[in-house]
Amino acid sequence: MPPRFSWPILGVALLIAAFLVAFLIVPVLTVIWVAFADPDGGFTLAHFAGFFSLSLMRESFANSLYVALATVLASTLVAVPLAYLTVRFQFRGAIVIQTLGVLPLIMPAFVGAAALQLLFGRSGSLNLILDDWFGFTLPIMQGLNGIVFVETLHYFPFILLNLSVALNNIDVAMEESAQNLGAHGWRLFRRIVFPLAMPGYVAGASLVFIKVFDDLGTPLVLNVTNMLAPQAYLRVTSIGIEDPIGFVICVILVAFSVAAMAGSGAFLRGREFATLQRGGQSLLRRRLAPWQAVLAYGWIGLVLALVLSPHLGVLLLSFSRVWSYSVLPEAWTLAHYATVFGDSSRMIWNTFVYCGLAALIDVSIGTAIAYLVLRTRLPGRQLLDHMATVALAMPGVVLGIGYLRTFRNVEIPLTGTALTASWLIFVLAYSVRRLPYALRSCMAAMQQVHTSLEEAAQNLGASRAGTIRRVIVPLMAGGILAGFVTSFITAAVEISETILLTSRESLAPMSYGIYLYMQSIAGRGPGAALGVISVVMVAFGTYLSHRFVASREAHHIARGKP
């Protein structure tokens, strides 16, 4: 490892640190401070005492915890078989399943929840059929368990993705020796495979926990208010009241998310997961026995049907003129698409620009941090990693309010426009909140580039900058692209910050447009149409990048890449 200290490296590190402090730490602190401030600006813990004295708050806390944990459990039941079957067995359509598994993430949660109401709600298609044929209905979308249902469908891909990667990396020799020693089936999975894949599972599960614990949109669409995030939102956004208890809840949300992340880190530390050889191409895929295959395809079919149901609902809605108390819409139209292309094409363009730039910033910073952490011995370099990762735990509402507060009097140099009134604010907000995703991809990619390649380049006379540009970045391209796509997708469906930060409709991205349309009866159709367009575009982008990564890998293998 080249350990040297140098001025350019220190400069880059300070630049990144300044960016994170200005656009993440300071805005969050301005919001959190309210929870500790008395009217004279002094420090007080009275608001926390107030919080804990309310039985409603204790109940909300318990409900949020229940929903988050139940969703982790339900997501595990969905994702683990899906990941295990498609990665470790000869399976037809494995790539299709893996791609479809990502689809839920590329739809704003509130759109999915609205579509699910039409299919599984009180008078949704399913319940109308059940009532007609059997005379009973199922309360699928009601109460806390309704939230668990919707959140599971939306967030289980986090476990699926992380676990698939981890399963792919297990040394096949481990599995084979276990089999030779007589372990099969469930025992093999429980004692050998799953424990080895633990890092991936824990990473995914803690993400699901954080996302669900902080989620605001789904409880609100299902009209459940006795949970922490909705309580914070209701208290902070009421007219004329600035209620510190709302901010106390923000602090608790942040604290819990950070604790979940730190907890998963501590759980994994001190255990040995590494195996000598990576899985990769040597991976042996086993065959399923016929009865197993029937079960496996049946389960996967059921899961996929559920996973795709929000998309199906939105698609139906986007073509329907009237859909009311019936199993399917009764009148069809293409007019909603015409409306959307007529007056929202600017929003589609805006989404591409904001999310593209934000993702670009993310992979640049992500690559730089990965380099600083893995390839230098700069003191305090881990701090950059931790700071960037904390953004994962920041609820969008907190960051949104923080931006408005912190930058309300800041002007962009030379233009004279306020920062909060310009489109740059979206790029900054998106890039900060999506940085952790890109950072993880870049880290993983750089860990797989062997240092001997860099040393060889430098021995041949390449400068450090030249080595980064000509050797490291090209070798990391797959990982960087994956990071870019994840940042882009998740930024494109972000809504809570977006609503707060939109200062003019002409600056608004697509997610705001969908939200706006969905506020009126006549707007449901166009809103759904815009949702369909966004899903199709993002899915197409994801598919292209998968193709790109796959072809690059094939290329490298052909050239004998190590």
Added chain:
Amino acid sequence: MTRSTPASAAFASVALVAALSAAAFVPAASAQTVTVITSFPKELTSAYKSAFEKANPGARLEVLNKGTSAAVAFTRETPAGSRPDVFWASAPDAFEVLAKDGLLEKYDPGVKGIPDRIGNYPINDPQGYYRGQALAGYGIMWNTRYLKANQLPEPREWVDLARPAYFGHVAVSSPSRSGTTHLTVETILQGEGWAKGWAQILQIAGNSAAITERSFGVPDGVSNGQYGLGLVIDFFGLAARNSGFPVEFVYPSVTAIVPANIGLVAGAKNAEWGRRFIQFTLSPEGQKLLLDPKISRLPVLPETYKSAPAGYPDPYGGRIRAKVNFDSDLSERRYYLVSSLFDHTITFRHKELAAATKAIHEAAARLAARPNAQGAKLLAEARELAFSPLVDEAKMRDDSFVKIFRETKRDAESQKRMTALEEHWAKDARLNYERAADLARQAGKLAQ
């Protein structure tokens, strides 16, 4: 390695996009951009945008759509000089808050033909900070298919919604979440009186399948058939019906007609054109836009109704019998009390309230079949427990009590008072509902 790597190609193309977009986003420095901040839906704002831009070549209308409370917060947090020019929303309370904070500028567009009052309610702010731009009444909307499938009768009055047949079929929103729901609740309270009004509201809420988070959640859920009926502002019901949904709408006799307002923001970017836009919305041409089937609002200019389609409700023509003379001072005085009381005893305790309501309906049905004096007594007690407000009328009139809700919550003392009160409400409400359900079950057993 001389070929350009895909990564750097990606970098280059994104940089190109960035440059292009930067060029596209340099704000056009024309002075004719009017920014309107509003809670109104896109159909309405798009109609005004295209009509206004057509009538004023060179002018551009920027619409900023936010919920009413978010719009107030946004206007307040924006420094003078870059604020939106025009504030346009239903709830008069929002305008009162803005005027009090010095965020509105007086303006009289000098439009002729608009009466001073609708019923007893002044159409324009007496102090001149904001003006009525449309009229709105409150009523009941229902899904005809839903009612038919569940064999339910059509409602006429608020009190109908408390009937046992409607249990689990109604939807209402919360006054703390939506200005329009607050006006509806306040209308019932003023029309029926504090105690009787709350009893009605509690019974309707007990019959509800959900207390929706946004006021739009009610018309939306009724239109797509998730709920059978709901309390809505008139244009939601009329617009849904006129867009082809199987819904109907009725004004109950205890309704109030209240203006939706428009006002010029103080410290606006472009006050001159803000004034022109306000003038446009009040002109005959601007008023006529409200009659569009997708918008379906009641114009404030009486002559507009001459070009309305047959059957269009006319608040000036006596077709809507608004019995309540809405008192906005009273409404403003107890605004936070009503909202908090509703949330802590209804929204957050809805499960227990619904359970109590169900038990009461069942007991009443049994007692009707087999009358029993002791049972009737227990049932009356259960009703009293479940459907009485936790704050009585005397306390509501007590100024020192209402003041608790208006103080800033940053001060530790008032914070403590407020949380103690919330905790007290939450506990009592839960206890009352559980006891009411118990008593009702006992009453039902006596009927056997």
